[in-house]
Amino acid sequence: MSDEAMGARGALAAAYGVAGATGSITGAGLTPAAEIRAYVDEVWPSFLDDLEALVVVPSVVDESRAVAGAPWGMECHRALCVAMDVARRQGLSVVDCDGYVAYGELAGETPEQVATIAHVDVVPAGEGWTVEPYALTRREGVLMGRGVLDDKGAALASIYAAGFLARRVRNGWKPQRTLRCILGASEEAGMMDVRRYLTDHEPPAFLFTPDAEFAVCCGEKGCVNAEVSRAVDSAGAIIELTGGVARNAVPARAEALVCMDACVDGLPRAEGIDVEPVGDGTARIVAHGVAGHAAEPAGTVNAIGVLAAYLAACGVCSAAEREFLGFCKRALGVWDGSGLGIDVADELFGGLTCIGGTIRTQAGSFVLTLDARLPGAADVGQVGRRIEDVAREYGCEARIIHVREPFTMDPQSPEVMALRRAYEEFAGRPAVPFAIGGGTYAHHFPRAVGFGPLDRAEPLPDWVGPEHGPDEGIWERQLKRALAIYIRSLESLLNPKVRIDPKLG
Incomplete structure (x- = not known):
């Protein structure tokens, strides 16, 4: 703990x-x-x-x-x-x-x-096992x-x-x-x-x-679960985003399939990032993090946040893509909710936590799931509205899919x-x-x-x-x-x- x-x-x-x-x-x-x-x-x-x-x-x-x-x-x-x-x-x-x-x-x-x-x-096995996950x-x-x-x-x-x-x-x-x-x-x-x-x-x-x-x-x-989405930019560099195994788990791996032609000098190397050319002018970028439970994110590293920071900095993406990545960086750069302005704590429960569990390309949009865990001092409705407001700042749409009071x-x-x-x-x-x-x-x-x-x-x-x-x-x-x-x-x-x-x- x-x-x-x-x-x-x-x-x-x-x-x-x-x-x-x-x-x-x-x-x-x-x-x-x-x-x-x-x-x-x-x-x-x-x-x-x-x-x-x-x-x-x-x-x-x-x-x-x-x-x-x-x-x-x-x-x-x-x-x-x-x-x-x-x-x-x-x-x-x-x-x-x-x-x-x-x-x-x-x-x-x-x-x-x-x-x-x-x-x-159970949640999916995910990456990083040293023993067979589905065996005792x-x-x-x-x-x-x-x-x-x-x-x-x-x-x-x-x-x-x-x-x-x-x-x-x-x-x-x-x-x-x-x-x-x-x-x-x-x-x-x-x-x-x-x-x-x-x-x-x-x-x-x-x-x-x-x-x-x-x-x-x-x-x-309590909790607030949200999906934050932005339409895929057909003229952009990102073909596909994927990562995470469950909404309520910090992901150890996230990937992006990108068009190499968008960057003349190729893609730079960075810590926690692997770049794998896959042919036809495309590359797969794999970000690595440290997995854990959404309720106890201290000590974890969110691979989606690592991927978003890399893509935003490497000069590959379009302006629309950078906006979506900017939201991901802001939301996932810290796990206490302060990036979104929803951080709060009380004596009984301690502090709020907020993680991104999955990222997917679906129905023509990039979709990030957020899992926020709220102490009694937090207002569930206000937290949801704040997530929606910040998402709009980045040209994204936030949909609150579940809430629960403490x-x-x-x-x-x-x-x-x-x-x-x-x-x-x-x-x-x-x-x-x-x-x-x-x-x-x-x-x-x-x-x-x-x-x-x-x-x-x-x-x-x-x-x-x-x-x-x-x-x-x-x-x-x-x-x-x-x-x-x-x-x-x-x-x-x-x-x-x-x-x-x-x-x-």
């Missing part, structure tokens, strides 16, 4: 006047911690087999290949089927909601519902592969946690509430899966998504306290709540938080990449511990005999 994000984590605790959740959960019916750890050790070989079966599926959303029962494309459907099979084997009743989403359920004494929600789709690699205690961290490993952990409780039910335990493990398949492409789910299903009484970090994520920034949940609520205590029991450190710049499924539900599986208290080696980056990975011990934490959390939430200390809850 970046220094800025760590500051947001501390600020949330300070804002609510809370620290750890030290104190026991009282009440009957809780499984001894040693028994939970023994279960995790017992099932771990099977867990890794299932994780490998899930990671090998390149489940990137592709609606162009949608068919009945597979609205997000066949690979996402294949991943969903793998996860549903695991849920069945864990003793859950499985429902496929027309391929949009699925869930496994463990019935309780009442229909009141506690739920988890995780996703089995174990290296020096780390699990690596696309989706191991975001979010296939955690999805399986939630299912296996429910499997432990299903085993308890077979041995006579009666949970008061019903547990539902929801599995999405379009989280990385706009979360249309959960939107569809909520059109047909009531939200649970409480939900957590294992698609964040520990201890508990009780706040998420949200928080009280970290001292009884449900969150149950999660915090579960974390403290198995991690052995205070469960300090925090806020993030990323967006998870949680903001679609009235009472929800993000909860693991990554634990920044145990930094990964520098050869391990982040979610959305190359060499994505997580400590194997952290994923094992997350499974134990989820078991305790769900067991507590399903049993009303488990009392929350009123002084803390």
Whole structure:
């Protein structure tokens, strides 16, 4: 996590006047911690087999290949089927909601519902991997592969946690509430899966998504997503622009196909730039950057910004093209939004971030996508209008395609306290709540938080990449511990005999 994000984590605790959740959960019916750890050790070989079966599926959303029962494309459907099979084997009743989403359920004494929600789709692999992205690699205690961290490993952990409780039910335990493990398949492409789910299903009484970090994520920034476009200049030098793999990821590579005849002396060399003649008076210019998640852009280098700066400076482009490139340079030269005049920060969330995720040539226009993450101090409407105004200064059109307000949940609520205590029991450190710049499924539900599986208290080696980056990975011990934490959390939430200390809850 970046220094800025760590500051947001501390600020949330300070804002609510809370620290750890030290104190026991009282009440009957809780499984001894040693028994939970023994279960995790017992099932771990099977867990890794299932994780490998899930990671090998390149489940990137592709609606162009949608068919009945597979609205997000066949690979996402294949991943969903793998996860549903695991849920069945864990003793859950499985429902496929027309391929949009699925869930496994463990019935309780009442229909009141506690739920988890995780996703089995992933962002594209992208460039820069040193291991096979669509395979499970174990290296020096780390699990690596696309989706191991975001979010296939955690999805399986939630299912296996429910499997432990299903085993308890077979041995006579009666949970008061019903547990539902929801599995999405379009989280990385706009979360249309959960939107569809909520059109047909009531939200649970409480939900957590294992698609964040520990201890508990009780706040998420808002967002403004935009597309900035300008018509291709038929008399210009740029034939095509392309770059990036997802709107919400800083791109490591961007390319331009240009007409060499526009520059008598040829194209100059520059750091981070490769020039490849392709014949017929054209050249391919490839810009290289450093990838990362849109929510944590510190330390990244946006390849689109590198490409735009190079093209604008090399004397190849027409005036109209330089205007579009000028907007790209201004927007992407820094990631705090100051280039567009939208930079703002507050104590709870830290600062605004803004990145360009993709650039494409489509329908006769160059199109740049922007992903801005907003703290509570920002006005969502004003940020959108400012992007539109700056785009007009450069002869471009900005279209706001999605907005979301920031949200928080009280970290001292009884449900969150149950999660915090579960974390403290198995991690052995205070469960300090925090806020993030990323967006998870949680903001679609009235009472929800993000909860693991990554634990920044145990930094990964520098050869391990982040979610959305190359060499994505997580400590194997952290994923094992997350499974134990989820078991305790769900067991507590399903049993009303488990009392929350009123002084803390």
